[in-house]
Amino acid sequence: MITANELSGVLGMMPAFATADATDIRATQTIAVDNLKEGVDKIIKDGVNNIATTGTYGECYNLLFDEFKTLCVATVEAVKKRVPLFLGVTSPNPREVIQKMNFVKDLGADGVLLGVPYYETLHVQDAIKFYHDIADLFPTLNIVIYHNPGNHKFTIPVAAFRELVKKPNIIGMKDSHRTTQAFLNLQKIVRGKISVFVNQTQLHPYYAMGAAGCWSTEVWMGPWPILYLVEQARKGDIAKMIEVIDDLGGIGAGKPVPGAGNKRPAEFADYCKVGPTRVPFVTFPEVELDKAHKRAAHWMELNKKYRPLVEALRSRSAA
DSSP states (O other), X not given: OOOGGGOXXXXXXXXXXXXXXXXXXXXXXXXOHHHHHHHHHHHHHHTOXXXXXXXXXXXXXXXXXXXXXXXXXXXXXXXXXXXXXXEEOOOSSHHHHHHHHHHHTTTSOSEEEEOOXXXXXXXXXXXXXXXXXXXXXXXXXXXXXXXXHHHHSOOOOGGGHHHHTTSTTEEEEEOOOOOHHHHHHHHHHHTTTSEEEEEGGGXXXXXXXXXXXXXXXXXXXXXXXXXXXXXXXXXXXXXXHHHHHHHHTSTTOSOOOXXXXXXXXXXXXXXXXXXXXXXXXXXXXXXHHHHHHHHHHXXXXXXXXXXXXXXXXXXXXXX
């Protein structure tokens, strides 16, 4: 078991590395295991601090149970306890969550990434009870709350955390849905108990307010801009943080095409082999494909800019 204070830096939200036939509705095993292991090993060596699988970017909604098991085993084998690892077990069906939890509980991950059962909007008390039930049933697994109001049709109110912090194995949250005032109020409740990761573009000003770090899907095109951003946050260099965040919001940023469109840029980047988007998301307008190619190209330019800066910081630290 680890504690909230051990979670910080960059939380890499992992894609569900896809085989070439993942676009085929008849395919039954679409996890590209070798590409997954290669990508995970590379990103850990390059400096990402934490990894979480099977969120939306990792297609929690779009894998068969056998594929989920393959992904979990391969990721644990690739991580090798080098960084905290949280296996995503979110499902619209709470009984399927239990099925997934029973599978992952002894694999060797540090815990799970867990969103509320979705499809129909939950009552707040049912959401609290759901997290309490899971925490009690699996006391040796840490839980990182996966807060995604857009896809889960539910916003966890700040007041609910007065109950959620009562479970010591709820230690983190992936979040990006608070105003600055709401975030300050949240920190009064969770500080030291639940480490909150905000979106990469929110690290300023939220880091100064208590965020443990940021989550990112785009690190799988290369982690260097985000690693540099986190280092500037730790140093308190606001001007440099703003510069990086401005760069992140450059070409191709913004809301992707619905579905798995946010994965397309990584498919066209040169960092790791994430594979194609899975069925049913196989038809993309030319304008969206062009946007994805441009986003990938922009990110590769950011890697060229920020990798030397990160490596220089590391050299100075080592000296």
